[in-house]
Amino acid sequence: MADQTLAKAGLYFDELNKIRVLEPEVAQQTLELKDECKQFVDKIREFHERADHFIQVADTLSTAVEAEKMKAIGCRNLIKSMSKQREAQEQQLLALIGEKKLELERLRVQYESLHRTDADQLEFIEQFILQK
Amino acid sequence: MRFKTTLLDRPKHSELVSCVGWMSPDEVFSCGDDHKLLCWNLLSNETVVVSEFPANTFPLELHWLPKTSLHKTKGTADVFLLTAADGKFYIVGSNGRVEKVVDGHRGAVLAGRWSHDGAGLVTAGEDGLVKIWSRSGMLRSTLAQASTPVYGAAWSPDSDAVLYTAGTSIIIKPLTPNSKPIQWKGHDGVILKVAWNPNTGLILSGGEDTRYRVWDSYGRQLYSSTLHHHPITSLAWSPDGQVFAVGSFNTLRLCDKAGWCHSLEKPSTGSIFNLAWSGDGTQVAGACGNGHVILAHVIENHLEWKNYEATVTSRTSIALRDVTNEAWEKLELRDRIIKLSLSHGYMVIVTSSQGYIYSTRNWNTPFIFELKESNVSLIVQAERHFLLVDGGSVFVYSYDGRVLCSPRWPGMRTDVLNGHTVSLSNDTLAIRDKTDEKLVHLFDASTGKGLNDGKPWSHKLEIVQVALDQVGTPNDRRMAIVDRNRDLLLLALQRVGAMGRAVKLGGMVQSLCWNDGANMLAALQDAKFTVWFYPAVVFVDRDLLPLTTTEKDAAEFGKNAAVDRFLDTQITVRRSDGSLVTTSVSPYPALLHNYVTTKHFDDAVRLARFVKEDTVWACLAAMATAHRELGTAEVSYSAIDAADKVHNIHHIQEIPVKEARMAEMALMAGHVGDAEVLLVQSGLIFRAVMLNLTTYNFERALQLAVKHRTHVDTVVAFRQRYLARFNKAETSKLFTQYQKQVEVDWDKINEKIEMEYQKEREKPTTSASQNFTDS
Numbered sequence: 001m002a003d004q005t006l007a008k009a010g011l012y013f014d015e016l017n018k019i020r021v022l023e024p025e026v027a028q029q030t031l032e033l034k035d036e037c038k039q040f041v042d043k044i045r046e047f048h049e050r051a052d053h054f055i056q057v058a059d060t061l062s063t064a065v066e067a068e069k070m071k072a073i074g075c076r077n078l079i080k081s082m083s084k085q086r087e088a089q090e091q092q093l094l095a096l097i098g099e100k101k102l103e104l105e106r107l108r109v110q111y112e113s114l115h116r117t118d119a120d121q122l123e124f125i126e127q128f129i130l131q132k
Numbered sequence: 133m134r135f136k137t138t139l140l141d142r143p144k145h146s147e148l149v150s151c152v153g154w155m156s157p158d159e160v161f162s163c164g165d166d167h168k169l170l171c172w173n174l175l176s177n178e179t180v181v182v183s184e185f186p187a188n189t190f191p192l193e194l195h196w197l198p199k200t201s202l203h204k205t206k207g208t209a210d211v212f213l214l215t216a217a218d219g220k221f222y223i224v225g226s227n228g229r230v231e232k233v234v235d236g237h238r239g240a241v242l243a244g245r246w247s248h249d250g251a252g253l254v255t256a257g258e259d260g261l262v263k264i265w266s267r268s269g270m271l272r273s274t275l276a277q278a279s280t281p282v283y284g285a286a287w288s289p290d291s292d293a294v295l296y297t298a299g300t301s302i303i304i305k306p307l308t309p310n311s312k313p314i315q316w317k318g319h320d321g322v323i324l325k326v327a328w329n330p331n332t333g334l335i336l337s338g339g340e341d342t343r344y345r346v347w348d349s350y351g352r353q354l355y356s357s358t359l360h361h362h363p364i365t366s367l368a369w370s371p372d373g374q375v376f377a378v379g380s381f382n383t384l385r386l387c388d389k390a391g392w393c394h395s396l397e398k399p400s401t402g403s404i405f406n407l408a409w410s411g412d413g414t415q416v417a418g419a420c421g422n423g424h425v426i427l428a429h430v431i432e433n434h435l436e437w438k439n440y441e442a443t444v445t446s447r448t449s450i451a452l453r454d455v456t457n458e459a460w461e462k463l464e465l466r467d468r469i470i471k472l473s474l475s476h477g478y479m480v481i482v483t484s485s486q487g488y489i490y491s492t493r494n495w496n497t498p499f500i501f502e503l504k505e506s507n508v509s510l511i512v513q514a515e516r517h518f519l520l521v522d523g524g525s526v527f528v529y530s531y532d533g534r535v536l537c538s539p540r541w542p543g544m545r546t547d548v549l550n551g552h553t554v555s556l557s558n559d560t561l562a563i564r565d566k567t568d569e570k571l572v573h574l575f576d577a578s579t580g581k582g583l584n585d586g587k588p589w590s591h592k593l594e595i596v597q598v599a600l601d602q603v604g605t606p607n608d609r610r611m612a613i614v615d616r617n618r619d620l621l622l623l624a625l626q627r628v629g630a631m632g633r634a635v636k637l638g639g640m641v642q643s644l645c646w647n648d649g650a651n652m653l654a655a656l657q658d659a660k661f662t663v664w665f666y667p668a669v670v671f672v673d674r675d676l677l678p679l680t681t682t683e684k685d686a687a688e689f690g691k692n693a694a695v696d697r698f699l700d701t702q703i704t705v706r707r708s709d710g711s712l713v714t715t716s717v718s719p720y721p722a723l724l725h726n727y728v729t730t731k732h733f734d735d736a737v738r739l740a741r742f743v744k745e746d747t748v749w750a751c752l753a754a755m756a757t758a759h760r761e762l763g764t765a766e767v768s769y770s771a772i773d774a775a776d777k778v779h780n781i782h783h784i785q786e787i788p789v790k791e792a793r794m795a796e797m798a799l800m801a802g803h804v805g806d807a808e809v810l811l812v813q814s815g816l817i818f819r820a821v822m823l824n825l826t827t828y829n830f831e832r833a834l835q836l837a838v839k840h841r842t843h844v845d846t847v848v849a850f851r852q853r854y855l856a857r858f859n860k861a862e863t864s865k866l867f868t869q870y871q872k873q874v875e876v877d878w879d880k881i882n883e884k885i886e887m888e889y890q891k892e893r894e895k896p897t898t899s900a901s902q903n904f905t906d907s
Binding site: 102108 | 383392393395702707709710711716719
């Protein structure tokens with residue numbers, strides 16, 4: 001009875017006979033809620049941490065990828081320019097070869113003419129000896 | 133020949149280098165888009181910043197005031213001309229201080245050159261104007277106005293005309309007002325650079341069609357290069373005009389004046405925007421697009437003479453090879469080699485401070501002599517001495533290093549002398565004048581005294597080449613000249629008194645060379661190759677000229693070939709592509725020359741009999757006639773079936789008086805004047821009169837007769853007979869006068885003539901001249 005009156009007044013006793021303003025059940029539920037909230041907050045924090053970590057990892061990965069990409073582009077350009085360089089080098093070498101060829105041709109002409117002169121002289125000597 | 137190039141690891145300029153110039157043989161100035169003026173000392177390998185130009189000054193061309201002009205106007209310091217993209221040009225001292233700034237053009241001043249005498253300068257700009265300025269930068273005239281930017285300009289050899297470019301054309305405009313310019317299309321692309329050598333008169337051009345071309349001063353193309361990969365950005369003649377350098381992207385070429393390429397270098401320079409030769413012609417500096425300054429010096433200069441070969445292996449060393457015994461010598465010199473020459477058994481080397489004379493017999497101990505000036509531009513060797521030409525004088529040295537003489541002449545200019553305009557023999561030096569190209573100065577080589585009464589010998593046309601024969605006595609010295617019409621003429625040089633006229637030997641001569649051991653002449657004539665075995669035949673008997681020459685088709689030498697050497701029986705011809713072609717001639721004429729110069733006519737006849745060639749006989753006939761050897765001449769003439777000559781010789785042999793025989797010989801050679809002088813001098817007046825009568829020179833005969841008061845009636849009689857035969861009336865006043873004074877009686881005249889001959893027969897041969905001098 002007394003309990004009921006007390007309840008009307010909004011007062012309750014719990015198991016430990018302490019006076020309370022909340023219904024024990026409600027109090028119980030509140031406590032549970034509080035616990036659950038706490039758990040929830042903890043979980044959220046953990047999630048945040050994980051997400052942050054994940055983002056960080058992704059970021060580093062992206063920079064790494066970017067770097068690699070640049071490298072790849074560089075390499076590709078290098079290869080391209082290399083072939084250009086080769087071409088230029090080849091051209092230079094071809095020019096040098098052409099020059100050498102011309103020189104060789106000059107020397108060949110000279111050699112041939114000297115050869116002819118040599119033959120002429122031998123012929124002359126032979127004739128000279130025969131005439132004597 | 134090739135370039136040995138030096139490039140630093142890192143460029144000294146931070147931007148492209150646009151221009152270079154040599155202050156001295158060891159110092160180069162360079163200037164570029166980083167506005168810095170750098171001085172490169174090649175001895176200490178140091179580079180210093182001389183000065184810095186304002187940031188809006190982008191230099192384009194740099195040209196030092198020519199050193200030769202400093203001789204004349206002493207006291208003027210070294211300055212250079214710098215043109216810039218802001219339309220100004222600067223005259224800058226060697227310390228980098230700007231002495232004068234002149235606002236020259238609208239738009240960039242693309243080219244600027246001092247005239248060769250240093251009296252003025254020409255600038256050409258983007259606005260298409262070509263302007264002439266005084267030495268101090270005062271505007272003299274605007275020479276030309278083109279519709280396109282003028283990229284290049286150059287002075288003519290005499291500084292009396294300017295060559296400039298307009299798009300694809302080359303234009304030569306004389307400075308004299310209202311004179312007509314010469315213009316021709318030079319390239320298919322825009323012409324970027326031109327150069328004109330004062331020594332050879334050859335013009336170089338190069339442009340965006342990636343070719344370079346060589347022209348003569350009339351605009352005839354002598355050479356056109358093959359295509360390059362990039363435009364030709366720079367060109368420069370060496371001071372002596374024998375070689376030139378060509379620059380392009382990563383390309384540096386050394387080319388012969390004929391156009392063919394000595395060597396090709398591919399340095400990593402970027403485009404070479406400007407090239408400049410050092411004053412001694414041994415080094416080149418190039419302004420490179422990547423901020424470098426490339427320095428190159430010419431090495432592997434190769435010389436050959438008989439069995440010796442000399443090659444410059446580095447700046448200071450020469451490798452020598454005797455091909456007969458494969459002996460190698462290495463000559464190390466103290467200073468940089470500037471010029472060398474190998475001929476007549478001696479090698480003359482000129483370094484920057486001394487001259488060395490090596491004999492081929494002894495390579496160990498040269499004669500060393502000090503130079504008056506290091507800028508030696510030419511060495512000409514003869515058998516007994518050699519000639520050195522430097523910036524201001526001409527010296528004849530003996531082979532032991534003594535100066536024999538240093539001839540001078542009015543209007544002397546030595547920087548334009550080359551192997552074509554100077555010729556030296558054992559006793560004579562011939563130099564063609566520059567201001568009047570019709571003149572040849574002749575000097576005695578050992579004393580330096582002028583021949584021809586001290587006056588220059590003059591021809592009626594401009595002379596292109598002079599060449600003296602090398603063998604024989606001074607009295608027989610002959611000079612071959614080629615004139616502007618390419619006619620070859622021969623002149624007999626007199627040691628005393630005035631020279632005669634030159635006699636034509638042939639036409640269309642491109643190039644010629646005397647033999648070193650006998651007076652034979654080889655020449656390239658249009659499409660044939662000719663050797664005159666005895667050129668002096670034209671003074672003796674012109675009819676023999678075709679017989680004493682040998683001709684060959686010159687097709688194997690191609691166009692624009694040049695006779696390089698004529699040693700013994702070997703003639704070397706350089707083709708226009710640079711290759712040397714050897715050809716040989718019969719050795720007999722040379723032998724004949726030797727016999728004749730030593731007066732061994734018996735041996736000469738024996739040789740001719742052995743050879744049995746008309747050429748040899750004809751040469752001998754001419755030589756014998758020239759030496760008044762009647763017997764030999766008779767034999768030779770009969771061998772070539774010249775019956776008339778033999779007959780004439782018989783007639784001469786019957787003449788009892790020696791002087792008369794000599795005169796008849798002279799007459800046979802066609803020298804009527806000489807014959808007459810000879811006769812008059814020896815008192816044979818009658819013969820002199822008869823000589824003039826037989827050559828129908830009546831007036832002269834009468835003059836002689838009247839002067840010596842003899843045979844006037846004979847002359848008149850002959851004249852009357854001549855007039856009667858041709859039904860002519862007397863026109864000469866002299867004869868109408870004397871006709872009245874004498875009476876003609878043919879019997880008496882014939883009697884008198886017979887008496888003269890009788891007298892000659894009775895007289896001892898030499899008494900005639902004595903009688904004359906006594907009376």
